Amino acid sequence: MQKPTIIEVNHVSKQFADGKFALNDVSLSVQKGEFVTILGPSGCGKTTLLRCIAGFQTVSSGDILLNGEDVSQMPPHKRPVNTVFQKYALFPHLNVFENIAFGLKLKGFDRATINNKVKAALKTVGLTDYEERDVDSLSGGQQQRVAIARAIVNQPEVLLLDEPLAALDLKMRHDMQMELKEMHKQLGITFIYVTHDQEEALTLSDRVVVMSEGKIQQIGTPTDVYNEPQNCFVADFIGESNILSGRMIRDKRVEFMNLEFDCVDVGFGEDVPVDVVIRPEDIYIWATDKTVQPSQTEYDPDDRVPKGKFTKWFGVVQSSIFKGVHYEMIVKTSDGFEFMVQDYHEFVSGTEVGMLVKPEDIQIVKKEHYIYNYFDGEVQKNGKVRFVDADWDVLPERIEGKNPGEKVRVRVAFRAIDLQDHEEEGTLSGEVHFILFKGNHYHLTIRTDEGNDLYVNTNDVWDDGDRVGIVIHPEDILIDSLAN
Amino acid sequence: MKQLTEITLSRRTWAWPYVLFLVLFVVLPLLLIIYYAFTNGQGDFTLYNFIRFFHTTEAVNTLIYSLAIALITTIICLLLGYPAAYIMATAEFKTPAVMALLFILPMWINFLLRTIATVELFNMFGLPLGEGALLFGMCYDYLPFMIYPIYNTLQKMDRSLIEAAEDLGANKREVFTKIILPLSVPGIYSGIVMVFMPTVSTFAIAELLTHNKITLFGSLIQRSFGEGGIAMWNYGAALSLIMLIIIALTSFFDQGDKDDAQKGGLV
Numbered sequence: 001m002q003k004p005t006i007i008e009v010n011h012v013s014k015q016f017a018d019g020k021f022a023l024n025d026v027s028l029s030v031q032k033g034e035f036v037t038i039l040g041p042s043g044c045g046k047t048t049l050l051r052c053i054a055g056f057q058t059v060s061s062g063d064i065l066l067n068g069e070d071v072s073q074m075p076p077h078k079r080p081v082n083t084v085f086q087k088y089a090l091f092p093h094l095n096v097f098e099n100i101a102f103g104l105k106l107k108g109f110d111r112a113t114i115n116n117k118v119k120a121a122l123k124t125v126g127l128t129d130y131e132e133r134d135v136d137s138l139s140g141g142q143q144q145r146v147a148i149a150r151a152i153v154n155q156p157e158v159l160l161l162d163e164p165l166a167a168l169d170l171k172m173r174h175d176m177q178m179e180l181k182e183m184h185k186q187l188g189i190t191f192i193y194v195t196h197d198q199e200e201a202l203t204l205s206d207r208v209v210v211m212s213e214g215k216i217q218q219i220g221t222p223t224d225v226y227n228e229p230q231n232c233f234v235a236d237f238i239g240e241s242n243i244l245s246g247r248m249i250r251d252k253r254v255e256f257m258n259l260e261f262d263c264v265d266v267g268f269g270e271d272v273p274v275d276v277v278i279r280p281e282d283i284y285i286w287a288t289d290k291t292v293q294p295s296q297t298e299y300d301p302d303d304r305v306p307k308g309k310f311t312k313w314f315g316v317v318q319s320s321i322f323k324g325v326h327y328e329m330i331v332k333t334s335d336g337f338e339f340m341v342q343d344y345h346e347f348v349s350g351t352e353v354g355m356l357v358k359p360e361d362i363q364i365v366k367k368e369h370y371i372y373n374y375f376d377g378e379v380q381k382n383g384k385v386r387f388v389d390a391d392w393d394v395l396p397e398r399i400e401g402k403n404p405g406e407k408v409r410v411r412v413a414f415r416a417i418d419l420q421d422h423e424e425e426g427t428l429s430g431e432v433h434f435i436l437f438k439g440n441h442y443h444l445t446i447r448t449d450e451g452n453d454l455y456v457n458t459n460d461v462w463d464d465g466d467r468v469g470i471v472i473h474p475e476d477i478l479i480d481s482l483a484n
Numbered sequence: 485m486k487q488l489t490e491i492t493l494s495r496r497t498w499a500w501p502y503v504l505f506l507v508l509f510v511v512l513p514l515l516l517i518i519y520y521a522f523t524n525g526q527g528d529f530t531l532y533n534f535i536r537f538f539h540t541t542e543a544v545n546t547l548i549y550s551l552a553i554a555l556i557t558t559i560i561c562l563l564l565g566y567p568a569a570y571i572m573a574t575a576e577f578k579t580p581a582v583m584a585l586l587f588i589l590p591m592w593i594n595f596l597l598r599t600i601a602t603v604e605l606f607n608m609f610g611l612p613l614g615e616g617a618l619l620f621g622m623c624y625d626y627l628p629f630m631i632y633p634i635y636n637t638l639q640k641m642d643r644s645l646i647e648a649a650e651d652l653g654a655n656k657r658e659v660f661t662k663i664i665l666p667l668s669v670p671g672i673y674s675g676i677v678m679v680f681m682p683t684v685s686t687f688a689i690a691e692l693l694t695h696n697k698i699t700l701f702g703s704l705i706q707r708s709f710g711e712g713g714i715a716m717w718n719y720g721a722a723l724s725l726i727m728l729i730i731i732a733l734t735s736f737f738d739q740g741d742k743d744d745a746q747k748g749g750l751v
Contacts, residue, residue, distance in 0.1 A: 056647050076650040083651045089644040093666045102662075103652035154652065 003031040005068075006157060006190050007053065012062035014048055014214075020451075022048040024214040025062070030158075035184050035191045039201040040211035041237065046194045049211070050160050053192065054083050067157070081158040082151035086166055088143045090135040096122075096146055097131035103154040121153035124183060141172050152183070158190045165200070177203055198238045202226065210234050231365050232436055235277040242283075242339050244439040245370075246276040254364060257337050257439070261311045261357070265364035275365040275438075280328065280340040282361035288314060288352045310356040315339065317351045331355065337439040373417070373455055377410035377479070379403065385410060385479065389450040390428045392472060398479045409480040414443070414457035416476035419468040426469025430454070432462045446470060517728075520721030525714075533722035543704060547726070550701035554683040557622040558630075561679045562672065564623065565630035569671075570664075572631075573638035584635070587628055595625050599692045606693075617693040622683055629678040637671030638664070681731050701727060 007030040014023040022045045030036050038046040051057040053064060055076030063072045071079055082103070090099050100121055104114045122128055125145035135143060144164060151159055161180075165173045181204055184191050195201055201208045202222040210217045210225055210233075218230045229235035232243055246256030251266040256276045268274055286304035305312075315333040327346040331339045331353060339355065347353055377387035381404040384391040402408065423429035430448035437443075444462060446454045454470065462468070524530045537543050572583050590598060602621050606613055641664070649663045687702030705727065708720030 054647075054651060056650075075655075076647070077653045077655050081651075083648070085644050085648055087642075087644060089642065089648040091645060091648070091663060091667075102649070102654075106653045106658060150648075150652070 003033060005029050006032045006034075006066065007192070008065040008068075009049070009053070010063050010065065012049070012052060012059045012064060014045075014052060014057065015060045021045075021214045023052070023059075026211075026214070026216055027062075028209060028216065028219065030190060030192060032157075033188055033190055035181070035193065035204060035206045036209060037193045037195060037201040037205035037207070038209045038211060039195055039198060039238075040217075041196055044211045045214040046196075046211050047162055048214075050083075050162055050192065050194045053158075054081055054160050055079050080156055081160055082154050082156040083160040083162065084144075084147050084151050084164045086163045088147040090143055090146055090150070092136060094135070095131070096127070096133045096135060096138070099135060099146055100150045100153050102150065107154075117153050118149075121149040124152065124186070125149045126179070140167055141176065144168065144176065148180075148183070152187060152189065156189060158192060161191060161193045163195055164193075166195075166197075173200075180204065202238070210237065212237070227363070229277055229363060229365060231368065232275050232277070233434075235275075235363070235365060236436055240280050240340055240342075242278045242280060242439060243365075243436055244276045244278075244337070245367075246274050246364075248272045248274045248364065252359075254362065257313060257333065257335060259311050259313055261362055262359040263362040263364060264360050265362075268364060268366070273367050273370045275367050277363040277365055278339075278357050278361065279363075280342040281326070282357055283339065283341045283343075284356050284358075285329070285331070285341050285343050285345075285347065285353050287347060288354050305354070305356065306358065310358065312354050312356045314352065314354050317347045317349050317353055319349055320346050322346070335440070338437075339439065369455055371413055372478075373412045373414065375410040375412070375452075377408045379406045379408060385477065388428065388448055388452040388454065392427060392477055393474045394477045394479060395474050398477070402479075402481075407482055409482055411478040411480060412454075412472055412476060414455050416472060417446075417454060417456040418471040418473070419444075419446070419456060419458060419460065419462065420471055421468070423467050423469045426471050428470040430468060430470055432464055432466040432468060435462065435464060517721045517724050520718045521725045522722075524718060533719050534726075536719060537722060537726065543723075546699055546704050547701050549698075550684055551730070553618065553622070553700065554680050557619060557626060557683045558676055558679045560619065560623050561627050561630040562675065565627055565675060566634055566668075566672070568627075569631045569634035569638055572635050573641075587631055590624075591628055596688060596692075598625065599689050603692055614694055614697060618690055618698060621689050621693045622686065625689065626679045626683060629682075630675040633674035633678060634668060634671040637668045637674075641667055677735055680734055684731060685727055 007028075009026055009028040012023055012026045013021060015021050024045075026045070026049060028036075028049075038049060040046045048057060052059050055071070055074060055078075059072055063070050065071070066079065066081070091102065094102065097118055100118045101114050104117055109117070118131070119128075122130060125148050127142060127145050127149065130138075130142070130146075135146060138146065144167075148164070164180075165176050168176060177200060180191075180193075193201075193204060202225075205222060207219060208222055208225050209219050212233050218225050218234045220228070225234060225238055229238065229241075235241045235243055244256045246254050248254050248265075248268040248270070249260065250270045251268075252263055254261050254263045254265075254274065254276060284304065284306060313333060315331040315337075318330040318332050318338070320327050320329045323342070326342045326344050329341045329343065329347060331341055333339075341355065375387040377385045379399050379402045380386050380391055382391075383394075383396060383399065385394050385399065385408065386392070387410045399408075420426050428448050428450075430446045432444055433447040433453070434445035435442055438457075441457050441459050442462065444456045444458060446456055446468060448454065448470065521533055522529055522531070524532060568587070572587075599621055602617070602624065603613065606617050611617065645663055645667070646659055649659045654662060685702040685705075687700055687706045690698055690700040690703055701723070705720050705723045708716040708723060
């Protein structure tokens, strides 16, 4: 049964004064009573989206409908939504009662009604008899509860929560998560919850909205986004994944690590480069030497391998870490591909193992870009070519017959971009913006200081946020004429 | 040798010059004022100086008049200063610092020079010197002392509190009266004290801007010491003590505020 839509975000963009897009054509609809989580790393635009819904920020384009009414231009105090702020934002000059009663007093309720409502709200958040307390005297968790009570006491149609648990310690956070879920059930209010914690998002929500770079990457139930990630970002951000470059041979048949596998995905076309996502817990692992026994006793080597015709591959365990319930092992194949495998049995470092994955556990993801970076370039007077806001030396024969000022298409292979530790050694400098381990190499997104993105494949290990110098050798810069 | 390094390096050693300074220029003068206030020319204990003050209608009236002038100055400064501080703290100015600088700029010049310049300005425009000029000059001199503490509290205020109030249904006016104003009270207190205290005891501004026509309490004290000769020192000391007590009372009024953390930056 489809419930009525309460919030509709239609093609909303938010551009800040510096020209950067915090939100880029975001569309989302939320049903009445739903618990929706907006999940993403910091700077992905999730808080901006929430602030646009609350009315603290205006949208640059697009509109936001609340119960079918366009509220894009409505000031925050007129919107039937309430917000729980990340740092609580309790009024320090008012006590607990006055904080919670703030909204009710503005709406002109009489004293008795206010009293009853505040008492009820305090009871909901488990702070009965805290009315007279000074807010500064409360612990972080208690302040959080007051902030929630202050919002829900107004019986908003939508409750917006901006990373409300981020400041609490782990144990407290888990308790509050359960309480929030309980409150959501009890109150029947629509919750829109912003977090960067993927576990929190999966635990709490009916639906998860995964955001990155101001765009929605995927919307789905927690199981959907975990089991069926639509792209590498989602696969990498939510849970652990093995991500490899592959090739779709035809429907239901994929190749990676130079092996062919059956899979269940269709519609990618034939002979199309794709990314392959395999969750570490979906890999079956067994010792190839049947005399080798893993740490546990109940282990039947023949029972480890599912019956059927599956493609198997082999490797040697590199490391093993106990993770409480399972062991997390890194296995390396003879071709140099590394896999993360999770299993209840431990295969110690050095064990030769076989692995397989069932077709339904192979997730095929469309490649958004592959092999080459493409840039718009312009031939310069000095024989250089200008692209990504820098002038580059190129082989003279590649721009033969081209006049200065002529626009060209520049192509640089991911592999051809050289990263230097020292920024000054590069023609350009930038920052490692996103890292994806592809089994036997890293796929990096480098953001230059001018804000251009370059994709780089490398075997070197870099960290998120590392400053790098970018070098591209003249022979690696391919120039294509623009088709007129 | 070891002992010597210990003496030169210990923090206590560094404090000695300051202690000496405080004793010589703060504690000792204060004690001298108290001594002179409670003695007569021969050095015998007496309350005559105070009795004389309270029996001199003119002197008591001067005190009341000075307090009134200080109060009016403080009120005008508050009315002018609060909006200025508010605009500076909230304006979408790219550089509120520029505006802050403009307010502080006059303070780079000695206030006596500024006051003399004010006199010249009044003369140039043919405006009469007197009470009006006095109030103008006082406000002109002390306005920055009102703006700064208020600006500091407003600027340090958490923006999310304003958003929270809006979120709970407060319009712009309600946000101001229910959140911004109550939270800026510590700054207002500081500003009031910063303006009120010096204006009570001022005399140079009054003399220059009124051609000595209006006598303020500060002038009264100054005359007791300056013109009255040594015979008047005891009376002057008593007047100083009365003024000190009044100033002390106003700063207690400020200390009464419970939350020191949110105080404006100047006191």
